[in-house]
Every structure is written in C-alpha cells, then in structure tokens.
Amino acid sequence: MPDYQRRRPTPSSAASGGSGSALGDRDPQDLEGNAAMLARMEAAKGDPSTTPAEGMGDGVMDGPIGRVFQAISGGAKSFNKTQLKTWLDRELDFAQGEWFRDKKLDGVADALMAQLDTNRDGAVGWKEFEAFEAQTLATVAPGVGPNSRPEAVEAAAAARFAQLDNGDGQLTYDEIRAKVEAELPRETEHKSLVAQLAARIALYAVDRDQQDKPVDQRRLSRQEWTGAARDVVG
Numbered sequence: 401m402p403d404y405q406r407r408r409p410t411p412s413s414a415a416s417g418g419s420g421s422a423l424g425d426r427d428p429q430d431l432e433g434n435a436a437m438l439a440r441m442e443a444a445k446g447d448p449s450t451t452p453a454e455g456m457g458d459g460v461m462d463g464p465i466g467r468v469f470q471a472i473s474g475g476a477k478s479f480n481k482t483q484l485k486t487w488l489d490r491e492l493d494f495a496q497g498e499w500f501r502d503k504k505l506d507g508v509a510d511a512l513m514a515q516l517d518t519n520r521d522g523a524v525g526w527k528e529f530e531a532f533e534a535q536t537l538a539t540v541a542p543g544v545g546p547n548s549r550p551e552a553v554e555a556a557a558a559a560r561f562a563q564l565d566n567g568d569g570q571l572t573y574d575e576i577r578a579k580v581e582a583e584l585p586r587e588t589e590h591k592s593l594v595a596q597l598a599a600r601i602a603l604y605a606v607d608r609d610q611q612d613k614p615v616d617q618r619r620l621s622r623q624e625w626t627g628a629a630r631d632v633v634g
C-alpha cells in the first residue's frame with residue numbers, strides 16, 4: 401500500500417497566521433518529499449482566500465481524491481488549467497480517438513476549472529479540490545455524505561455497485577458510463593462527455609490493481625468500489 405494513502409491528520413489549528421502570499425510564488429512542478437509537501441499544504445491553509453476546514457477531515461490529503469489531486473498537481477500544492485488538461489489527456493485518455501479531441505480536452509479543463517477554482521485565482525488548491533469528494537461520492541455511493549457512518553457508506557456503495565454491474569462482479573468503463581449518462585438530467589449539455597468524464601475519473605480514482613492499463617480497460621471489483629467509498633468519507 402503506497403504511503404500516501406495513510407496520512408496522519410494534522411490539527412486544523414495549525415491553519416493560522418499565513419502570509420497570504422502563498423499562491424503568488426508557486427513553483428510549477430517540484431519533486432520534493434512528502435514531509436515538505438505537507439508543510440507547504442499547512443502553509444497554504446493559512447491563505448486567507450481559502451475557506452478553513454470545518455471538521456471535515458482537516459484538509460488531509462488522502463484517499464482516492466487525494467491521489468487524484470497529487471496526480472494532477474505533480475505533488476505541488478495546487479494545479480492550473482494546463483496541468484489539468486495534461487492529466488485529462490495523458491492519464492485519463494479523455495476523448496481518446498474522438499473528433500475534435502483537443503477542443504474537448506480544452507472545454508472540459510475549462511469547465512472543471514470554472515467549477516473547482518472557487519476563488520478564481522487560476523489555481524485549484526486542495527481545499528478547493530475537496531469539493532470533488534462530494535461528486536465522486538455521488539457516483540460511487542449516492543445518498544451518503546462526508547459525515548455518514550462507515551456502515552451506511554459501505555451499504556450505499558454496495559447497492560450502487562449491484563445497480564451498475566451486469567452480474568459478473570466487475571464494473572467496466574461502459575457499464576459506468578452508460579448508467580451515469582442515463583441518469584443525467586434531461587437538460588444537461590454534452591451528456592456523453594459528462595458521463596465519459598465521470599466514468600474515467602471513477603475508474604482512475606477507484607482502481608487499485610490495473611494502473612498499467614489504459615483507464616477505460618480497467619475493471620472495478622466490489623471490494624475496490626466499497627473500499628474507495630469508505631476512503632473518500634473516512
């Protein structure tokens with residue numbers, strides 16, 4: 401198990417007295433160690449433009465969503481649109497083989513930035529990205545929230561798995577994508593792209609044993625699925 405999965409919680413009281421210049425001197429991609437990165441995350445929490453954690457995990461970067469954030473940011477404390485687009489392109493293989501792929505990548509990156517970058521500074525920090533947990537939960541275990549009990553989360557995830565699975569005990573890209581698309585509100589624009597994105601992100605975040613394969617060829621077992629739901633909430 402990679403060590404980034406199990407970060408010790410840090411007290412949210414550490415988030416005080418930041419200089420506010422933390423977002424101004426961002427270096428694009430650094431390969432520093434975990435300890436240094438955590439220290440920088442603590443510093444970022446002092447930024448007055450970010451909302452302080454309110455009893456929701458103290459901003460600890462772990463679980464499936466923490467791994468996604470680290471993959472996009474390359475270990476830095478925030479990511480910008482270019483990094484997000486690169487991740488969509490190279491890691492998610494978004495719109496692979498489709499017409500106007502670059503335009504789609506650009507549009508999805510713009511839409512995600514508009515949604516995640518709530519303080520509009522061009523960078524998505526971990527506190528902003530945590531909003532993604534709710535979206536991931538809505539796909540993996542609908543009806544539960546960040547404060548739900550572990551048993552409730554596991555039950556919701558198991559029920560969702562059964563709903564998506566064709567009965568062979570493994571979820572495929574097509575199973576997830578088709579179901580998500582069918583559930584989107586009628587007025588949703590670009591339904592197939594929205595569903596594709598949700599399915600690719602779910603496969604990327606939840607799969608643990610097939611990371612050598614393209615995202616859309618990975619399979620999710622019931623154990624991977626319920627485990628990821630627990631990790632998102634826990």
Ligand SMILES: [Ca+2]
Nearest residue numbers: 517519521523
């Ligand atoms: Ca921001």
Ligand SMILES: [Ca+2]
Nearest residue numbers: 607609619620
């Ligand atoms: Ca798997």
